[in-house]
Every structure is written in structure tokens, then in C-alpha cells.
Amino acid sequence: xxxxxxxxxxxxxxxxxxxxxxxxxxxxxxxxxxxxxxxxxxxxxxxxxxxxxxxxxxxxxxxxxxxxxxxxxxxxxxxxxxxxxxxxxxxxxxxxxxxxxxxxxxxxxxxxxxxxxxxxxxxxxxxxxxxxxxxxxxxxxxxxxxxxxxxxxxxxxxxxxxxxxxxxxxxxxxxxxxxxxxxxxxxxxxxxxxxxxxxxxxxxxxxxxxxxxxxxxxxxxxxxxxxxxxxxxxxxxxxxxxxxxxxxxxxxxxxxxxxxxxxxxxxxxxxxxxxxxxxxxxxxxxxxxxxxxxxxxxxxxxxxxxxxxxxxxxxxxxxxxxxxxxxxxxxxxxxxxxxxxxxxxxxxxxxxxxxxxxxxxxxxxxxxxxxxxxxxxxxxxxxxxxxxxxxxxxxxxxxxxxxxxxxxxxxxxxxxxxxxxxxxxxxxxxxxxxxxxxxxxxxxxxxxxxxxxxxxxxxxxxxxxxxxxxxxxxxxxxxxxxxxxx
Amino acid sequence: xxxxxxxxxxxxxxxxxxxxxxxxxxxxxxxxxxxxxxxxxxxxxxxxxxxxxxxxxxxxxxxxxxxxxxxxxxxxxxxxxxxxxxxxxxxxxxxxxxxxxxxxxxxxxxxxxxxxxxxxxxxxxxxxxxxxxxxxxxxxxxxxxxxxxxxxxxxxxxxxxxxxxxxxxxxxxxxxxxxxxxxxxxxxxxxxxxxxxxxxxxxxxxxxxxxxxxxx
Numbered sequence: 001x002x003x004x005x006x007x008x009x010x011x012x013x014x015x016x017x018x019x020x021x022x023x024x025x026x027x028x029x030x031x032x033x034x035x036x037x038x039x040x041x042x043x044x045x046x047x048x049x050x051x052x053x054x055x056x057x058x059x060x061x062x063x064x065x066x067x068x069x070x071x072x073x074x075x076x077x078x079x080x081x082x083x084x085x086x087x088x089x090x091x092x093x094x095x096x097x098x099x100x101x102x103x104x105x106x107x108x109x110x111x112x113x114x115x116x117x118x119x120x121x122x123x124x125x126x127x128x129x130x131x132x133x134x135x136x137x138x139x140x141x142x143x144x145x146x147x148x149x150x151x152x153x154x155x156x157x158x159x160x161x162x163x164x165x166x167x168x169x170x171x172x173x174x175x176x177x178x179x180x181x182x183x184x185x186x187x188x189x190x191x192x193x194x195x196x197x198x199x200x201x202x203x204x205x206x207x208x209x210x211x212x213x214x215x216x217x218x219x220x221x222x223x224x225x226x227x228x229x230x231x232x233x234x235x236x237x238x239x240x241x242x243x244x245x246x247x248x249x250x251x252x253x254x255x256x257x258x259x260x261x262x263x264x265x266x267x268x269x270x271x272x273x274x275x276x277x278x279x280x281x282x283x284x285x286x287x288x289x290x291x292x293x294x295x296x297x298x299x300x301x302x303x304x305x306x307x308x309x310x311x312x313x314x315x316x317x318x319x320x321x322x323x324x325x326x327x328x329x330x331x332x333x334x335x336x337x338x339x340x341x342x343x344x345x346x347x348x349x350x351x352x353x354x355x356x357x358x359x360x361x362x363x364x365x366x367x368x369x370x371x372x373x374x375x376x377x378x379x380x381x382x383x384x385x386x387x388x389x390x391x392x393x394x395x396x397x398x399x400x401x402x403x404x405x406x407x408x409x410x411x412x413x414x415x416x417x418x419x420x421x422x423x424x425x426x427x428x429x430x431x432x433x434x435x436x437x438x439x440x441x442x443x444x445x446x447x448x449x450x451x452x453x454x455x456x457x458x459x460x461x462x463x464x465x466x467x468x469x470x471x472x473x474x475x476x477x478x479x480x481x482x483x484x485x486x
Numbered sequence: 487x488x489x490x491x492x493x494x495x496x497x498x499x500x501x502x503x504x505x506x507x508x509x510x511x512x513x514x515x516x517x518x519x520x521x522x523x524x525x526x527x528x529x530x531x532x533x534x535x536x537x538x539x540x541x542x543x544x545x546x547x548x549x550x551x552x553x554x555x556x557x558x559x560x561x562x563x564x565x566x567x568x569x570x571x572x573x574x575x576x577x578x579x580x581x582x583x584x585x586x587x588x589x590x591x592x593x594x595x596x597x598x599x600x601x602x603x604x605x606x607x608x609x610x611x612x613x614x615x616x617x618x619x620x621x622x623x624x625x626x627x628x629x630x631x632x633x634x635x636x637x638x639x640x641x642x643x644x645x646x647x648x649x650x651x652x653x654x655x656x657x658x659x660x661x662x663x664x665x666x667x668x669x670x671x672x673x674x675x676x677x678x679x680x681x682x683x684x685x686x687x688x689x690x691x692x693x694x695x696x697x698x699x700x701x702x
Binding site for chain 2: 042107109110121148150154155157179214218220221246247248251289291292293294295296364366
């Protein structure tokens with residue numbers, strides 16, 4: 001059970017932009033690319049693994065060409081479902097194909113300060129504050145590292161970020177900011193301390209790890225080695241393609257799906273070759289380049305299509321999906337942010353992506369906004385209600401009540417109304433006030449959201465960590481800080 | 487000397503046809519056309535048109551990159567002839583560019599290099615994961631005007647600051663202009679570390695480089 005966390009489950013309808021034939025063609029094209037074009041795996045450990053399993057490896061360019069049968073066989077050992085455990089077991093997230101959970105976005109580099117409204121560089125306190133806010137929000141199921149703790153040393157920053165989140169929330173943490181084996185070893189050690197040892201961590205992975213591929217058709221060496229360390233410890237591991245149509249992928253959406261798919265499934269196959277049965281997930285945030293500037297767009301019709309199509313691919317491979325939705329390109333919580341985040345999240349939800357990344361960032365995942373965070377949660381709440389569909393049964397048809405009211409009266413005084421009104425969606429942030437009220441104040445949804453965020457930060461107390469454990473984590477971090485950067 | 491061939495040269499750049507641009511460059515050599523005239527009246531005219539259309543929003547970034555590639559192919563064909571005649575193309579400035587150590591992200595930096603080179607800069611692209619010392623060594627070797635450092639990671643951004651410090655420590659800070667870029671890099675970061683220029687995107691980087699060469 002997902003405890004107090006709100007998820008989408010048992011949707012009444014689904015969106016599927018690809019036909020079965022389409023999926024099969026994308027799959028076959030992907031295998032062709034992996035076998036004949038190849039994917040770069042710039043890590044000695046990864047190349048050795050590939051070689052040992054009979055893939056063709058060019059050591060000079062680190063390019064791996066793996067036969068289709070090897071990829072398909074490796075992927076078959078991936079578990080189709082698993083659970084992301086939380087420090088508080090009530091907040092566990094079953095990735096069983098019937099739940100959509102939302103996380104915070106990451107990893108931003110600036111914050112719109114909640115008090116001053118000014119844009120400034122992100123720091124560790126922001127990570128802690130955002131985690132505490134997320135802990136209080138029922139729509140948020142798990143954390144990414146939302147912003148970078150730029151006031152901590154580069155070689156231990158990702159570990160400070162982890163501990164800051166654990167210290168402020170009992171929900172699952174998925175880190176996307178660990179990119180070396182050295183950091184991954186330390187993260188596993190920290191997670192073992194929190195979980196109560198290596199076996200306890202394996203049984204209840206309170207931490208999962210997400211790595212980015214390096215489109216087109218390449219992996220990052222450090223990320224691969226970090227992922228292997230995490231997979232060995234039993235942490236769920238995912239690989240995210242951010243292939244961008246027109247720049248790091250073909251200008252056609254189908255071609256972009258093929259390139260991204262090749263990156264993701266080749267990386268997941270490697271994890272399975274190394275540790276058969278290790279929990280892995282597909283992750284994707286494809287987009288289309290802005291044709292005028294070359295910039296990352298963070299939203300648009302192609303992104304929305306990718307959001308639904310990616311889940312069809314992940315389902316085809318029987319692994320959970322972590323899908324990039326929200327993450328608007330807008331500079332403020334405005335019309336553009338509303339359009340992009342609503343449509344991208346609707347498409348990903350209506351195809352039942354298991355994890356959505358994520359709420360709160362503006363300007364293509366660069367700038368954190370508490371206002372956007374809460375407005376994004378509201379978008380998810382709206383979509384959740386939409387996907388519950390329309391219940392049609394004797395009670396909901398309400399024939400007796402319709403007869404009792406008859407023509408030209410009203411339903412306000414009906415018991416049936418009172419019995420059912422709370423299942424209608426309740427607004428938190430839309431401005432539905434009288435015009436005069438608005439005219440006097442001239443405020444709106446971002447202001448309402450900001451007030452709510454301030455209230456949460458002023459009052460919410462997360463389920464704390466044992467003091468001794470906190471001190472142990474702190475000691476270990478200090479020890480790591482003092483080490484020479486690897 | 488026919489203006490037709492100059493028009494064809496311009497058109498090959500506009501169409502982004504690098505084989506055609508190279509063929510016309512070879513033909514110019516065969517016909518005895520001065521390579522500098524071929525560049526100025528032919529290929530550069532095409533590049534200028536593409537630049538104008540891009541600014542107007544009528545042409546897109548891939549048009550610009552394809553045009554730059556065609557331009558590069560043509561110049562490569564003309565270079566031996568320029569050397570033979572003892573002439574050289576006037577360059578706006580010399581740029582050493584790369585992605586800093588610890589970071590393997592290639593595309594933004596490559597795009598900036600391509601556009602700089604199409605706009606008259608001599609560009610030495612050192613690739614990705616480049617140690618700071620390598621930037622400095624190359625910049626000294628080729629007497630660079632501008633050194634461009636790219637990074638996509640917050641953990642490697644610090645290398646941009648370290649590089650500016652290294653230039654100071656080596657006593658050569660005033661010899662080079664430092665241009666920084668990459669997704670997490672902001673104008674305030676560029677100012678804080680004492681970089682000379684910054685841009686959020688590739689075409690802006692060209693403007694920034696031109697400004698730096700004009701002493702701005």
C-alpha cells in the first residue's frame with residue numbers, strides 16, 4: 001500500500017500512441033542499431049562484461065555491438081515489478097504496473113527564494129527545505145535530488161544531498177546526482193546505515209539510483225560504474241535517455257525513440273549481465289530541440305507523445321518506467337508552465353508510467369520554484385481525478401434524486417448531493433473568487449501556492465531520524481569530506 | 487571570371503551541400519581563381535545570407551550548421567592553394583575550445599566551435615574531458631585570443647573557476663579572453679569567476695566572441 005501517498009491506480013481509460021506493430025518495429029530497429037551501429041560504454045568494467053558475454057567490443061572507441069539475442073536474453077532476467085522502500089514502510093511504493101507515483105524534479109542549479117522571490121544559487125539548505133516540503137505533500141511519492149548543494153565539495157556533494165533528504169523526509173529517495181563508483185560505494189554505505197545493514201537494504205531498498213545516458217548512443221563511464229555498484233548492493237537502477245530530436249537524435253520522433261531505446265535497453269541489459277535479476281527501470285525524458293536556438297525545450301507536443309510512447313516500450317520490456325513529465329521550459333509558473341506540465345503529465349499518467357519526474361523546476365529543470373512545485377502537485381491531482389473516469393451505477397445515475405427534484409428546481413438540498421459532493425474534485429489553487437475580490441488583491445495561483453509552501457515549511461515536522469544514526473551519518477560525511485577527491 | 491561560379495558557391499553554402507561546395511572550391515583552383523576571392527565573393531556571401539535568415543527566424547539551427555560544414559569543406563580544399571600563393575585568410579581571432587575535465591558532454595561545445603569557425607574564427611577543438619593544463623598549453627602554442635570552456639555538470643563547473651585562477655597563477659591572465667558556457671552556467675557565475683564572456687546558446691556565443699575581439 002502506498003500509505004498516505006496519492007497515486008493513480010486502476011485508470012478508467014488509457015492513451016496508447018503506438019500500435020503493437022509500431023512497438024515491434026521500434027524494437028527491431030533498436031536491436032539493429034545496437035548490433036550494427038553500436039553503443040559506447042566508456043568503462044573498462046563494462047567493456048569486460050560485454051566481452052565476457054560475447055558482444056563485439058572495440059576497445060579503442062569503447063563501442064559495443066551486441067547481438068539481438070544477447071540483449072533480449074539479458075532483459076528477460078529483469079524483474080517486472082518491485083517495490084521502492086521508504087524509511088517509513090507506510091510510504092513504500094509498489095512499482096507493479098498499476099500505480100503512478102510522482103517525484104520531485106532534479107537537479108536544478110538555482111532557486112527562486114521563497115521569502116525574497118529572488119533567483120539565487122542552490123545550496124544544501126534548499127535540498128533540506130524542499131525535501132521537508134515534499135514530505136508533507138501527499139501527491140509526492142519520492143524524492144529526486146531537487147537542486148545541487150553547491151556549497152558542499154564537489155566530490156561529496158551528492159552524499160550530502162542524500163543525507164539532507166533522509167534527514168527531512170521518510171519517503172523513498174531516488175538519486176540522480178551520483179556519477180562515480182566512489183560516490184556510489186559511499187552512498188550504499190550510508191543507505192546501509194539508514195536501512196540497518198546490507199541485507200536490510202537489499203530487502204528494503206530505501207534508495208534507488210538513476211543515471212543519464214549520453215545521447216546519441218553513448219553512456220557515461222562513471223555513471224555506468226556507479227550503477228554497477230548500486231545494482232550489486234540490490235538498489236534499483238535506472239537509465240534515462242534525454243535524446244533530443246534534431247540535435248542528439250533524428251528529427252523524427254520514431255527515430256528519437258529508437259536512439260533513446262538503444263541507449264536505455266543496452267544499459268539495462270548490461271546490469272542484467274552483471275547481476276541477473278537486479279531490479280532495473282527504464283527512464284526517459286526525450287524532447288525536441290528548439291530549432292531556432294538549439295536549446296533544450298522542456299515541453300511541446302513531441303514531448304507529450306514521448307511521455308506515453310515510452311511507457312509502451314517499458315511495458316514491452318516488462319520493466320517499470322520513470323518518465324520525465326512536468327519540467328516546463330517556462331521561466332515562471334505561468335500559462336506555458338500550465339500547458340506543458342498538464343499535457344506532459346496527462347500523457348504519462350494516461351499510459352500508466354510508474355514514476356513521474358518531477359515537480360518544481362522551471363526553465364528546463366534549472367530553477368527551483370516552490371510555487372511551481374505546489375501547482376504541479378495540483379496538476380497531478382486534477383489528472384488523477386480525470387483518470388478515475390465516470391462511475392456509472394445505480395447510485396451515480398441518481399434516478400431517485402432526479403425524480404425527487406423534478407424539473408426547474410435545484411439539487412443543493414438533496415442528501416444525495418451531500419453524500420457525493422466530496423467525491424467531486426476540490427480546488428486549491430485556481431482563482432474562482434468573485435472578480436471584485438481579485439481586483440482588490442490582484443493575486444493568483446502562484447501566490448496561493450507560495451502561501452501554502454510557506455505554511456508547510458513553518459509547520460511540517462517530518463518523521464525524524466534516530467539521533468545516533470544522524471550523528472553517524474554526519475561523521476561518515478565528515479570523513480568523506482576530508483578524503484582527497486578521487 | 488564568371489559570377490556564376492560565385493553564385494553557385496554561395497548557393498552550395500545556403501543549401502548546406504558540402505560535396506558541392508568542395509567541388510566548386512576545386513574548380514576555382516583549376517580555373518585559377520584567387521582562393522581569397524572565392525571565399526569572400528562566393529562562400530562567405532552564402533554564409534552571410536544564412537546568418538541573416540537565421541536571425542529573421544526563417545532558417546533553423548540545422549541550416550546554420552550544414553552551411554558551416556559546407557563552408558569548412560570548401561576552405562579545406564582552398565587551403566593548399568592559399569599556402570602555395572603565400573596568402574592566408576584573415577581570421578577574426580583564434581579560439582581554443584573544449585569541455586572541461588570530468589565532463590564528456592560534447593554537443594554544445596562542438597556547435598559553438600562550428601559556428602565560430604563559420605564566422606571567421608580559427609578554432610582548435612580539444613574535445614571532451616580536457617585537463618586544464620591542456621587548454622593552457624594549446625592556447626600558448628597557437629597564441630589563442632579566446633579560450634572557451636564548456637561544462638554540463640555542477641560538479642565540473644568549478645573547473646571553469648580553477649582555469650581562470652590557473653591563468654592568473656601562470657601570469658598569463660591578460661593574454662587570453664575566457665568564454666564559458668553550458669547548461670548550469672549563468673551570467674552571475676561567469677561574473678563571479680572572472681570570465682570575460684558568457685552565452686546561453688551557440689549563436690549568442692559567436693556574438694560574445696566577436697565582442698571580445700572588439701575589446702568589449
